[in-house]
Amino acid sequence: MTQELAPTLRDDQTAAPSAGWWRDAVIYQVYVRSFADSDGDGVGDLRGVRARLPYLADLGADAVWLTPFYASPQADGGYDVADYRAVDPLFGDLSDADDLVREAHRLGLRIIVDIVPNHTSDQHIWFQAALAGGPERELYHFRPGRGESGELPPNDWESVFGGPAWSRTEEGDWYLHLFAPEQPDLNWEHPKVHEEFASILRFWLDLGVDGFRIDVAHGMVKAAGLPDIGLSEQAKLIGAQVLPFFDQDGVHAIHRAWRTILDEYPGERVGVAEAWAPTSERLALYVRPDELHQAFNFQFLTCDWDAGAMRRVIDDSLAATGSVGAPTTWVLSNHDVVRHTTRYGGGAQGLRRARAAALLTLALPGSAYVYQGEELGLPEVTDLPDEVRQDPAFFRGDGQDGLRDGCRVPLPWSGTSAPYGFGPGGSWLPQPEAWAGLSVAAQSGDPRSTLELYRSAIALRKELPGLGDGTMEWREGPEGTLVLARPGLVCTLNTLADEVRLPVPGRPVLSSTPLEFDGGQVRLPGDSCVWWAV
Numbered sequence: 001m002t003q004e005l006a007p008t009l010r011d012d013q014t015a016a017p018s019a020g021w022w023r024d025a026v027i028y029q030v031y032v033r034s035f036a037d038s039d040g041d042g043v044g045d046l047r048g049v050r051a052r053l054p055y056l057a058d059l060g061a062d063a064v065w066l067t068p069f070y071a072s073p074q075a076d077g078g079y080d081v082a083d084y085r086a087v088d089p090l091f092g093d094l095s096d097a098d099d100l101v102r103e104a105h106r107l108g109l110r111i112i113v114d115i116v117p118n119h120t121s122d123q124h125i126w127f128q129a130a131l132a133g134g135p136e137r138e139l140y141h142f143r144p145g146r147g148e149s150g151e152l153p154p155n156d157w158e159s160v161f162g163g164p165a166w167s168r169t170e171e172g173d174w175y176l177h178l179f180a181p182e183q184p185d186l187n188w189e190h191p192k193v194h195e196e197f198a199s200i201l202r203f204w205l206d207l208g209v210d211g212f213r214i215d216v217a218h219g220m221v222k223a224a225g226l227p228d229i230g231l232s233e234q235a236k237l238i239g240a241q242v243l244p245f246f247d248q249d250g251v252h253a254i255h256r257a258w259r260t261i262l263d264e265y266p267g268e269r270v271g272v273a274e275a276w277a278p279t280s281e282r283l284a285l286y287v288r289p290d291e292l293h294q295a296f297n298f299q300f301l302t303c304d305w306d307a308g309a310m311r312r313v314i315d316d317s318l319a320a321t322g323s324v325g326a327p328t329t330w331v332l333s334n335h336d337v338v339r340h341t342t343r344y345g346g347g348a349q350g351l352r353r354a355r356a357a358a359l360l361t362l363a364l365p366g367s368a369y370v371y372q373g374e375e376l377g378l379p380e381v382t383d384l385p386d387e388v389r390q391d392p393a394f395f396r397g398d399g400q401d402g403l404r405d406g407c408r409v410p411l412p413w414s415g416t417s418a419p420y421g422f423g424p425g426g427s428w429l430p431q432p433e434a435w436a437g438l439s440v441a442a443q444s445g446d447p448r449s450t451l452e453l454y455r456s457a458i459a460l461r462k463e464l465p466g467l468g469d470g471t472m473e474w475r476e477g478p479e480g481t482l483v484l485a486r487p488g489l490v491c492t493l494n495t496l497a498d499e500v501r502l503p504v505p506g507r508p509v510l511s512s513t514p515l516e517f518d519g520g521q522v523r524l525p526g527d528s529c530v531w532w533a534v
Helices: 046-059 094-106 125-131 135-139 191-207 251-264 280-287 307-322 347-363 433-438 450-463
Strands: 026-030 063-066 083-087 110-115 166-168 174-176 211-214 270-273 329-331 367-371 473-475 481-486 489-494 500-503 507-511 516-518 521-524 528-533
Touching: 026 046, 046 063, 046 094, 046 450, 083 094, 083 191, 094 110, 094 191, 110 191, 125 135, 191 251, 211 251, 251 270, 251 280, 280 307, 307 481, 347 450, 347 481, 347 489, 347 528, 450 507, 481 500, 521 528
Parallel strands: 026 063, 026 367, 063 110, 110 211, 211 270, 329 367
Antiparallel strands: 166 174, 473 481, 481 489, 489 528, 500 521, 507 528, 516 521
């Protein structure tokens, strides 16, 4: 299949930026099962989220992205959907979803919900009919096996979660699943799949949601003939090269069709791509003027704590999205990766770097995503017992690291012992004892806390006219630092362990660490970031 190499515009397109609330929004990700529990079963739910919406409004979020709460056997935390129009009883019912959307809108928050189009649950009515030999088999990828008696998978594709991307049925043929066996991939070559998802989108838009985060937005289309890759450890190649099952050009026709649906509705509904692409240029293909509005910037998320590397990623990201008139997104953590406090070294060092990275992120042009708990400086929980883990990748081996449960431990809200106000019962994953000092209640009102740093930064981001969407330029700074200028503001980041001295750029308005001044110079501490009004 021919691959596009750059985010080229078609003749009828323009790269001029369009107005839109998402261009400079702060969007808060809620992992529903770990946010707040209303009924004491140890699992977060929609009523729990609704009760905590005032906290998110006070934080300064513009929108809330909810992970899947649809009817599901929960083989992969709800990303195995059995019914896209029903709420799983674990999380409530459809009236709870409706109440949540209405309350969010009352508080000035928008709601973005997950949509999972690459695969369904193996309990979905279509797949059950397919296993029974019905015409629904055409809605998935069923193939005969290789070998003398079909005992080998149809090709060498590997599951992202480890092992072959194929499972054999009792009848002897095989079906494709790029994730868990309980998540069979849909066949997007079939028009009925397109029709069904168009209907699903309209169902939730009619209920009032403000948009969708599209899970595996790069994955629905597979290369013709399902060719072998010829390499093992394929999960490590995701985001590094184009694979025959990911980032195929055909996905863009799907996103253009969905953009048409979004544009039918008033209120600026938004589409956000979870898309892994090997370059910033290929990622920009997803956000051309008639496709989706945003795509997660995983190049930034995976960047090392290094000034030079960060500057390259920032420049590449802004250039690529700017070429198609789209805003860049900045994200440090999510429900699938190790929390950045731990990625940046853990302990006191990791927290210093995480606080500095937060100020850098919120100073950059575009939209910022905040994963629940990062505003509390939560570290990854790395010592969960094997018997409590639920990540399917943990049980399959050679795919992802299988340790995603560590970033999904329920939030601490208050109190000195678990479950720290998460709910009236326990929590589905154990919370560390040290989290008592990291709870929302413990940090609220403490000007030195990470929570108050986020509150102040987001408030200033809204107040200062030069932040949010717009332009930036680099200024000279010592080795190991980044100095970027926005209209009326300068942001200085020191990625070194030791302090550096530089001329005072202006009036300090926010700093991730205490500052000292010496004449006309500031002694910028190691692993720190400062905003200066100019």
